[in-house]
Amino acid sequence: MRRLLRGLCLWLALSAGPAWADAPKPFTVATPAALQQRFAGQPYLLAFWSIDCPHCQGELEGFARLLRERPKLPLVLVAVDAPAQAPQVAARLAELGLSDADNWQFAEARPERLRFAVDRQWRGELPRSYLFDAAHRRQAVSGALSEAAVRRWLETLPD
Amino acid sequence: MVRIFWAALLLGLAGAGLAQDMPAARHDMAAKWLARQAVARPLALAASFDAKGRLWAAWVEGGQLRVARSEDGRHFTWPVIVNALPETIAAEGESRPQLAVSGDGTLHLVWSIALAKPYTGHVRYSRSTDGGRSFSAPITLNDDSAEISHRFPALLVEGRRVLVAWLDARERQAAQAAGEKFAGASLYLAESGDGGASFGPNRRFVAHSCECCRLALAWRQGAPMALWRQVFDGGVRDFALADLRDPASLQRASDDDWRIDGCPHHGGGLAADDQGRLHLVWFTQGRLRQGLFYRHADPGRFSPPMKFGNDAAQAGHPAVLATGRNVTLAWLEFDGQTNQVWTLHSRDRGRHWGPPRRLATSAGGVDYPILLARAGKPWLVWHSEREGLRAWALTP
Numbered sequence: 350m351r352r353l354l355r356g357l358c359l360w361l362a363l364s365a366g367p368a369w370a371d372a373p374k375p376f377t378v379a380t381p382a383a384l385q386q387r388f389a390g391q392p393y394l395l396a397f398w399s400i401d402c403p404h405c406q407g408e409l410e411g412f413a414r415l416l417r418e419r420p421k422l423p424l425v426l427v428a429v430d431a432p433a434q435a436p437q438v439a440a441r442l443a444e445l446g447l448s449d450a451d452n453w454q455f456a457e458a459r460p461e462r463l464r465f466a467v468d469r470q471w472r473g474e475l476p477r478s479y480l481f482d483a484a485h486r487r488q489a490v491s492g493a494l495s496e497a498a499v500r501r502w503l504e505t506l507p508d
Numbered sequence: 509m510v511r512i513f514w515a516a517l518l519l520g521l522a523g524a525g526l527a528q529d530m531p532a533a534r535h536d537m538a539a540k541w542l543a544r545q546a547v548a549r550p551l552a553l554a555a556s557f558d559a560k561g562r563l564w565a566a567w568v569e570g571g572q573l574r575v576a577r578s579e580d581g582r583h584f585t586w587p588v589i590v591n592a593l594p595e596t597i598a599a600e601g602e603s604r605p606q607l608a609v610s611g612d613g614t615l616h617l618v619w620s621i622a623l624a625k626p627y628t629g630h631v632r633y634s635r636s637t638d639g640g641r642s643f644s645a646p647i648t649l650n651d652d653s654a655e656i657s658h659r660f661p662a663l664l665v666e667g668r669r670v671l672v673a674w675l676d677a678r679e680r681q682a683a684q685a686a687g688e689k690f691a692g693a694s695l696y697l698a699e700s701g702d703g704g705a706s707f708g709p710n711r712r713f714v715a716h717s718c719e720c721c722r723l724a725l726a727w728r729q730g731a732p733m734a735l736w737r738q739v740f741d742g743g744v745r746d747f748a749l750a751d752l753r754d755p756a757s758l759q760r761a762s763d764d765d766w767r768i769d770g771c772p773h774h775g776g777g778l779a780a781d782d783q784g785r786l787h788l789v790w791f792t793q794g795r796l797r798q799g800l801f802y803r804h805a806d807p808g809r810f811s812p813p814m815k816f817g818n819d820a821a822q823a824g825h826p827a828v829l830a831t832g833r834n835v836t837l838a839w840l841e842f843d844g845q846t847n848q849v850w851t852l853h854s855r856d857r858g859r860h861w862g863p864p865r866r867l868a869t870s871a872g873g874v875d876y877p878i879l880l881a882r883a884g885k886p887w888l889v890w891h892s893e894r895e896g897l898r899a900w901a902l903t904p
Contacts, residue, residue: 403627403719404770459873461822461842469820469844470798472791474772491793492768 371448372439375456376427378466384425385485392506393423394499395467395479399430400437402475404493406445411496413446419503427453429460429475483507550599551875553897554607554617555889557882563889563899564640566590566607566617568599573619575607575640581887581899590634590643596622598629598659601876602722602773608665615640616704618649618661618672627719629659631674635704649698650674651710656681657693662723664732670700671732671752672707673723679715692739693719697752714738714755718745722775725752728784735761735778735788743767747776747790749805761805762813764794774824781830787858789826789837800826800839804858816852816864817841823850829879829886833857834904836886838867838877847874849890853904867902870895 384395396412398405409426416422426447428438435454442448455463464471468489471477480488480502490498553567563578571594574587591597598620599605605619615636620629631649636642649672650658657677664671676696683690695713700706718737726733731751738748740760745768749761766772776790786805792798800817803810817823821841829836837852846869853862872893880887886902 400626402771461847462844465822465842465844469822472772472774472793472822472824474768474770474774474793476770491772492770495769 371452372435373426373428373442373452373454375432376453376463377456378462380453381467388423388481388485390483391423392480392482393425394502395425395427395481396494397427397429397467397475397477399428399475400434400441401430405476408476408493409445409447411494411499412450414496415499415503416447416450422503425451425453427455429455429463429473431458431460432456550604551873551891551893552599552601552604553875553891554605555878555880555897556607556609557880557887558609558613559611561882563880563882564607564609564615565889565897566605567891568597568605568619571595571597573597573605573617573634575615575617575636575643577640578899581889584897588636588640588643590617591632591646595632595646598622602720602775603660606661606663608663608670610665610670610703611667612703613639614703615643616663616665616670617643618663620659620661620674623655625655628655628657628677631658631661631672631698633672633704633707637703644704649707649710650676650696651698652678654678654681657719658696660720660722662725662734664725664727666727666730668701668703670704670707671725672698673713673725673734673752675717675719675723676710676712677719679712680719690716691743692716695723695734695736713752714748714750714758716740717748718771720771720773724776724778726778726780726786728780728786729782733778733780733786735776735786735790737772737775737790743769744794745772746792746794747788749778749786749788761788761810762790762792762794762801762803763796764792764798764801765796766792766794768793777826777828779828779830779835781835781857782832783857785830785857787828787830787835789828789839791824791826799823802826802828802837802852802858804835811858814861817850821848825876827877827879829881830857831881831884831886831904834886836879836888836902836904838879838888840874840877846871847892849877849888851888851902853902855904867900868898 474491478490555565566575573590576584576587578584608616617634632646634643634646661674675693679694680690694715695717697711698707716739721737724735747762751757774791779787789802799819801813803813823841826839835854835858841848848869849867870892875891878889888900891897
């Protein structure tokens, strides 16, 4: 536990530093509720990915294209990789042109705790996405969201 | 003190690996493994009882596979190192070293090592013919050396027969080079008839397996049987069952209709009882059913799927064991605070089941539960961060 806390402190210190300004923010058990508050009354897309997930890469490329078209797309990206993987996550985001997206990364050594805070039913399969409507009713999707599916969802959003 | 020493050595290794490889490849998976394992010792391990009822365990520390033995399931001998030269050994979730002990006491180990390119690896093998005092120099079992995926090995041993199956990207690579699409990976085999002294050529068993779910193997009255997640038409990732001697024996083992453009990282479990009935467990989020399921299979007939586990507690990673007429299921749940191992028992070859029982909990990180037979009785082995390795004799 002490080691975990130390790691977390180090992680927070690093993420707060100016050189890490665009590093993913730490995703904790409190983050899902914080996101609901931030997007109160608005739809948003919460998408989980990993540097270890081949199927996530194509989906992320699609998100990058969409973000170029619609910079205000309410899209939250969360890497489920362990805190120690921060450099690899940041490098992958940079390659995909997604460094400026709303990026988060799992900040706990026990991913099951964070998954539980998001959705008790989610067993960790990736990619995993949640499409929230304005009332925050959500649709869970396992597997890559096609660009077409995201565009269909976008059409249901108010401009 | 010993732990500090290893941590220091590991950090040194990881640092060296990163420094060396950073400029060349931005995501060097080999360096990534070392860095990850430097932070936390992987929890994923392999375990097996030998014919004398002694428990053997194999785990990874500092890129080295270590093997130790226990007479009582609690106290272990000083570990023996399998690979003198550290390797980037995969030891996480579905991808972990495998250990089997044949009747004559020979120890067999397979594992996969991560290569620099993401999602690639080689399958490695080593054995001990002197009761675990020393191990043969590891060899690579996949007979192509391409930097592609040869990963998720599984091991099946009986007498002098040693069968290794793994997920292989050769066909996928060839298809992609020809500009074609290829769903999933392929299931490949290597077999030894001389107790692991030598292996025959690699054999491609079937194309379009899921690319990152563990394989489950079991002997059914001398026939090597396999259960794995297969990519069926339309990208449906349900389970397939086959006799590994004959690709034409492949049959669909679950019809959950899980269409997923992704990898569940969640394979199944397989056991055979001594009358030749197969017992299957698996996870799905298909259109037709969701959660953990059990069914048994006699030639030409499957029982209807039986659901178990609590979906609201992430019930997952099931295991199955058959001992005589007894069938035992075990799986993992998480209640928001603690990880828990649950079990279910049947005394009549899977027809009737007792109530689910919570066997153990842990408030830290955990490995999957492992079911093993010891002198015809069911045992459960569970490795957790806080409690270490624990073993229980189960009462059916």
